[in-house]
Amino acid sequence: MDMYIPAEYEVVRNAENCTVCRSCERQCANGVHTFDKDLGKMTADGTKCVNCHRCVCLCPTHAIKIVKSDDTYRLNANWSMQTMNEVYRQANSGGVLLSSMGNPNDYPKYFDKILINASQVTNPSIDPLREPMETTVYLGKKDAEIKRDGNGNLIDTLAPQLKLNMPIMFSAMSYGSISYNAHASLARAAEELGVFYNTGEGGLHKDFYKYGKNTIVQVASGRFGVHADYLEAAAAIEIKMGQGAKPGIGGHLPGIKISDDVSKTRMIPKGVDAISPAPHHDIYSIEDLRQLIYTLKEATDYRKPIIVKIAAVHNVAAIASGIARSGADIIAIDGFRGGTGAAPTRIRDNVGIPIELALARVDERLRQEGIRDSVSVVAAGSIRSSADVVKAIALGADACYIGTATLLALGCHLCRSCHTGKCNWGIATQLPDLVKRLDPDNGYQRLVNLVTAWNHEIKEMMGGMGLNSIEALRGNRLMLRGVGLNETELKVLGLLHAGEDM
Amino acid sequence: MVIVLNESIDFRALNKRIRGTDEHKITLNGCIGQRYIGTGVSDKQIEINGTPGNALGAYLNGGEIVVHGNAQDATGDTMNNGEIVIHGNAGDATGYAMRGGKIYIRGNTGYRAGIHMKAYMDFKPVIVIGGRAGSFLGEYQAGGIIVVLGQNDDGLPIINNFCGTGMHGGKIYLRCNALPHKIPEQVCAKKIRGCDDKELSEIVKDYCKCFFGMNYNELLDADFFVLTPNSENPYKRMYTDN
Numbered sequence: 001m002d003m004y005i006p007a008e009y010e011v012v013r014n015a016e017n018c019t020v021c022r023s024c025e026r027q028c029a030n031g032v033h034t035f036d037k038d039l040g041k042m043t044a045d046g047t048k049c050v051n052c053h054r055c056v057c058l059c060p061t062h063a064i065k066i067v068k069s070d071d072t073y074r075l076n077a078n079w080s081m082q083t084m085n086e087v088y089r090q091a092n093s094g095g096v097l098l099s100s101m102g103n104p105n106d107y108p109k110y111f112d113k114i115l116i117n118a119s120q121v122t123n124p125s126i127d128p129l130r131e132p133m134e135t136t137v138y139l140g141k142k143d144a145e146i147k148r149d150g151n152g153n154l155i156d157t158l159a160p161q162l163k164l165n166m167p168i169m170f171s172a173m174s175y176g177s178i179s180y181n182a183h184a185s186l187a188r189a190a191e192e193l194g195v196f197y198n199t200g201e202g203g204l205h206k207d208f209y210k211y212g213k214n215t216i217v218q219v220a221s222g223r224f225g226v227h228a229d230y231l232e233a234a235a236a237i238e239i240k241m242g243q244g245a246k247p248g249i250g251g252h253l254p255g256i257k258i259s260d261d262v263s264k265t266r267m268i269p270k271g272v273d274a275i276s277p278a279p280h281h282d283i284y285s286i287e288d289l290r291q292l293i294y295t296l297k298e299a300t301d302y303r304k305p306i307i308v309k310i311a312a313v314h315n316v317a318a319i320a321s322g323i324a325r326s327g328a329d330i331i332a333i334d335g336f337r338g339g340t341g342a343a344p345t346r347i348r349d350n351v352g353i354p355i356e357l358a359l360a361r362v363d364e365r366l367r368q369e370g371i372r373d374s375v376s377v378v379a380a381g382s383i384r385s386s387a388d389v390v391k392a393i394a395l396g397a398d399a400c401y402i403g404t405a406t407l408l409a410l411g412c413h414l415c416r417s418c419h420t421g422k423c424n425w426g427i428a429t430q431l432p433d434l435v436k437r438l439d440p441d442n443g444y445q446r447l448v449n450l451v452t453a454w455n456h457e458i459k460e461m462m463g464g465m466g467l468n469s470i471e472a473l474r475g476n477r478l479m480l481r482g483v484g485l486n487e488t489e490l491k492v493l494g495l496l497h498a499g500e501d502m
Numbered sequence: 503m504v505i506v507l508n509e510s511i512d513f514r515a516l517n518k519r520i521r522g523t524d525e526h527k528i529t530l531n532g533c534i535g536q537r538y539i540g541t542g543v544s545d546k547q548i549e550i551n552g553t554p555g556n557a558l559g560a561y562l563n564g565g566e567i568v569v570h571g572n573a574q575d576a577t578g579d580t581m582n583n584g585e586i587v588i589h590g591n592a593g594d595a596t597g598y599a600m601r602g603g604k605i606y607i608r609g610n611t612g613y614r615a616g617i618h619m620k621a622y623m624d625f626k627p628v629i630v631i632g633g634r635a636g637s638f639l640g641e642y643q644a645g646g647i648i649v650v651l652g653q654n655d656d657g658l659p660i661i662n663n664f665c666g667t668g669m670h671g672g673k674i675y676l677r678c679n680a681l682p683h684k685i686p687e688q689v690c691a692k693k694i695r696g697c698d699d700k701e702l703s704e705i706v707k708d709y710c711k712c713f714f715g716m717n718y719n720e721l722l723d724a725d726f727f728v729l730t731p732n733s734e735n736p737y738k739r740m741y742t743d744n
Contacts, residue, residue, distance in 0.1 A: 086744060095742030219580075222618060222642075223599035227582045228542050228563040267601060267622040268644060273670050277642055281617045282576050282595040291537070295560040295579060298517055299542035345744045420743060 004088040007046030010069045011055075017063035018042060024055035024064060029422040029434055052415035054424035086345070097345035100418035100428070102245060102337040102382055102404060105349050110356035110489070111388045115498055117479045119466040126468050128459035134469040135455055135462075137164045137399050139236075139376040140305045140329045159329055160305050162236050164399055165194030166455040167389060167470055170447075171334075171380055171403030172218050172238065172309070174202025176253050176262045176274070177341030177418070179435040182410060182427045185443030187211040192448050198401070199225075201240055201251065201276060203265040209233045216307065219296065221250060222276035224266040228299065236330070237296050238307035239289070241280070244338025244381040247311030247352045251276040251342075257421055259430045286322040293327045305329035312336060312358030312381065313351075317365035324366055324375040332401060333358050335381025339404045341428055342419035355381040356395060360493045363396020363475055372475075386457035395493065396475045409450045410443045478502070504529045513537045513555065520546070530554075535574070540567050544584070556593075559586050562603060575612070578605045581627070587712045594636070600627040600646070606709050607631045610654055613662075614638045619672060621645025630709040632716075637662035640729070644671040649705055651721060652677045659683065666729050674729040675702055681727055689729050696722035 011032060020042055024033040030048045033055060035041075049066060056064050073081055086097055119125040126133065140161035147155040170186050177200065184207075190197040191214045198216040203225020208215070217234035219226050231237060242248070253262075253274040263270040283289050293306045308323045309332040310316070316333065323331050335355025340348065359379045366372040379392040380401035389400050408414070411425040418428035426438030462470065465479050473479065481498040482490050490497055503525040507516065513536040520528055520540065526547055530539070533552030540548050544563035553571045560579040572590035581600040588605070594612035597605050602625030610633035617638060619627050627646035633654035639661050640648050652660035659682035666674055666689040676682075681691055696702055703722055710718040 089742050089744060093742035096740055097744035098741040099744050223580045223601075226561070226580050226599075227601070228544065228561055231542070231561065263622075267625075268620055269622060269671070272644060275642055275644070275668065275670065277618065277668070281614050281638070281641065282579065282598050291556055291576065292579075294513075295538055295541050295557045295576075298513075298538040299561045301521065344741075417743075419741075 002085075002088050002092045004092070005047075005085050006071050007049065007069055009049045009051045009066050010046045011044035011049055012065045012067055013042060013044065014063045015041070017061040019061055019063075021060060023058055023060060027054045027058050027424060029424050029429075029431070050415040050417040050420075051413075052417065052424045053413040098342055098419050099345040099348055099416060100340060100342055101414060101416040102339045103349050104416065107336075108354065110354050110485075110493070111384070111391050113483050113485050113489075114356070114391050114493070114495065115481050115483055116387070116390060116394070116461055116465070117481070118464040123466040125466050126463040128456070128463045131463075131468065133459040133462060134471070135166045135458055137167045137470060138162065139164065139378070139398055141374050142376075143371075143373040160303055162196065162305055162330075163194070164196070166451065166458070167393060167397075167399035168193075168451055168454060169195050169216070169378070169399060169401050170197040170406050171339070171401040172198035172200040172216075172240065173341070173403060173407075174200030174218075174253075175205055175265050176202040176257060176430070178407075178428055179423075179426055179430060179438060180205065180207075180261065181435055181438040181440045181443065182407075183208060184440035185410060185438070185447055186406060187214065188440065188444035189447035189451070190214040192444070193451050195451070196235060198238060199234075201225075202253075202262070203267060204230050204233060205261070205265045218309075219292070220276050221278070221280045222274060224268060224274060224276070227267070231296065231299050231304075234304065236305045236307055237300070238309050238332065239280075239292060239296070239328075240309050241283070241289075242309065242311035242313075242334065243340065243343075244311045244334030244336055244352055244355070245340035246343040246347045247313050247336075248278060249344065249347055250278040257430055262430060286326050289323065289328075290326040297327070307332055307378070309334060309380075311338075311351075312353045312355055314353060316353070316358045317361040320362040320375075320377075321365055321369055321371070324369075324371045328375060330376045330378060330398075331362070332378040332380060333362060334401075335359075335379070337382035338380055339382075339407075340418075355379055355383075355392070357489075357492050359392060359397055360395045360477075360495075364494055367475070386454035387461070389454065390458055390461045390473065391480060393470065393473050394476050394479045396477075398474060405450065406447055409446045410438060503527070504531060507532045507534060507536060507552065509534055511536065513539070517541065520548070533571070540565075559584070562586065564603075572609075573607075578603070581605070582625070589713070591633070592631075597627065597629045600629075601625050602627050604628045604708075605630070606712050607633075608713050609633045610635065612636045614641065616640045616643060616646070616648045616674075618642045618644065619646040619648065621672060628705055630705060632709075632713070634658055634660045635662070635665075637664055638667070639665045640669060640672070640674045641666065642668040642670070643674070643731075644669075646672045647675070647701070647705065648673070649675040649702065649709075650677065651706075653721075665689070666731075669729070669731045671731060675699075676727045676729065677721070677724055678727065679725050685729065688732050690732050691727045691729050694726050694728055696724050696726045699726070699728070702726065 138161040141159035144157045186197040201220035212233040220240040307330040308328040336352030376398040379397035423429040535555040537555035542561040557576045562581040562584045573592040575593040591609035592611045596615040599618040613636040630649045710716040
């Protein structure tokens with residue numbers, strides 16, 4: 001620990017409740033809690049605490065709480081404690097600051113400044129408990145020409161589609177960044193829900209091939225684990241061009257995290273660094289992207305949709321237009337609040353744009369160019385609730401990817417320490433003792449619960465608007481109004497302000 | 503099976519025929535830029551007369567592709583197994599991220615050959631270039647072997663700029679008397695005699711079997727530079743937890 005940096009959190013223990021069972025000591029991989037033999041009681045070193053709440057949740061007598069330390073530097077509105085600590089860390093180590101999970105800073109949250117409409121009197125609302133309500137979504141190209149044979153029968157020329165029972169998929173998270181048990185939970189939940197999970201760029205573990213029809217496999221610049229069987233196993237293939245948490249840069253899984261099992265899945269030797277370069281070195285243009293898309297289509301005989309995932313950046317609409325013309329079936333756009341297992345802090349906190357704005361512009365641009373039907377659009381980057389899903393769809397998305405929310409369902413408390421590899425919840429770690437804390441039987445059920453609940457809520461909100469099909473919500477911006485947004489923001493989002501009528 | 507090609511036959515129709523046939527040996531005559539030939543194929547012997555287009559043998563999983571002519575860009579992209587032999591030059595990004603199999607090129611190759619090549623268990627990819635290679639050869643190389651024999655007679659250097667930048671595994675052999683360029687910090691270079699290196703000798707011997715008129719003793723009786731990653735991990739101390 002840096003001597004210049006005081007403990008951020010204090011571990012407060014209620015001495016009356018503590019039975020010295022030492023559960024907290026066993027639960028903490030950071031070594032915060034220790035038993036003091038001489039005093040016969042537990043002590044804590046707050047400097048090591050990441051505030052993951054594992055000890056709090058598992059203390060049988062609820063004797064522990066973690067509080068933000070009120071220790072403070074001389075107050076300064078410009079130099080916050082966090083900013084000062086970052087300088088101390090870099091002065092100490094000379095290193096690039098590395099963080100995990102999504103951008104935590106206080107940028108505008110546009111989803112929270114958008115309100116949803118409901119029917120009153122005319123166009124009555126629909127009760128989803130009583131009437132059928134359609135949330136099934138098909139992702140893929142819809143611009144097929146209608147052709148008939150000599151007998152007038154329809155010839156099927158529709159490109160391959162992904163069928164989702166609800167407009168929610170699990171974001172790309174690699175085996176390596178998250179644990180075997182976390183992947184097992186996601187795969188099983190995707191199967192039960194009739195949606196898809198995504199391998200990320202870490203390859204597909206042999207145990208999970210059986211979930212292939214609910215699996216999206218990723219092809220990233222490092223091409224880890226990419227081979228014929230991997231492509232064949234999947235329902236769809238995602239080319240990762242970018243990630244919302246770190247637009248414009250690649251990934252680096254250090255050799256120490258390449259365990260035996262992770263090595264097999266990524267198809268690289270144990271202990272060797274896994275470096276995904278920032279760009280694909282064979283893609284320098286939309287034409288080059290088209291080439292990679294078509295190698296994947298050729299390799300899988302045109303049976304699987306190809307997704308291109310990009311980070312939301314300034315010119316995202318023009319980029320998406322290019323991707324739509326490159327032969328991609330689906331575009332996934334990841335906003336600047338998207339999660340990560342590790343990203344340089346400065347990139348995560350300063351690069352990219354909000355998904356709400358990116359999505360609205362992409363949908364608008366594709367419509368203007370008359371090519372909206374040649375791709376489906378998936379929104380990602382901090383979709384926190386069913387309301388965010390509804391708003392994203394009304395802004396133009398066909399479906400959403402959720403990542404952080406799935407990890408929360410598995411027990412994550414957003415301590416943002418994934419990059420240390422010592423996740424006390426058994427999610428972002430490869431240490432066997434920690435991994436086994438996450439029970440996939442329980443984990444998968446919690447994921448199913450979460451998404452099922454969201455789907456109910458989506459139906460409720462749709463019913464309220466008088467819509468009985470999710471298709472009727474897509475791009476339906478009249479169902480949204482902005483609150484407290486300026487004219488430019490409203491223009492970019494394509495929304496009226498609350499109180500404005502048509 | 504023999505398929506005669508012309509400009510009007512597009513890649514999709516061609517590759518459908520290749521995938522659809524049970525015949526092991528396929529000859530393509532008059533190939534004129536059709537892309538993605540042999541993508542993901544695992545057990546065929548494809549002989550190409552003419553010029554195949556980009557991404558020849560992408561994700562190749564076994565079998566053999568022989569090109570009597572030049573190949574274009576992205577030959578053997580993410581190749582897993584098998585053999586590609588080119589009796590001419592190969593374009594840019596040859597063997598991108600290949601994990602296994604062999605690519606033998608009689609002539610030169612363009613930029614970015616062997617970028618992100620990797621090895622895994624029994625998979626050990628090999629690229630042998632008869633002539634010279636363009637810039638960025640073996641960038642981010644994580645495993646496997648690249649050999650550049652430098653038989654080009656155009657007077658240009660055997661490699662160009664940024665050879666092996668970010669290399670963290672594998673080997674690059676350059677057949678030359680002096681290192682033509684300053685190599686990056688992440689790479690170590692050692693001078694050897696070709697015939698003294700058993701691994702190299704076997705590769706060159708195998709390579710010479712494919713190309714009539716090449717003498718492996720002659721090729722190996724020369725100085726080589728072996729490039730390997732600098733053991734001091736360049737990324738180790740790059741980050742600090744925040």
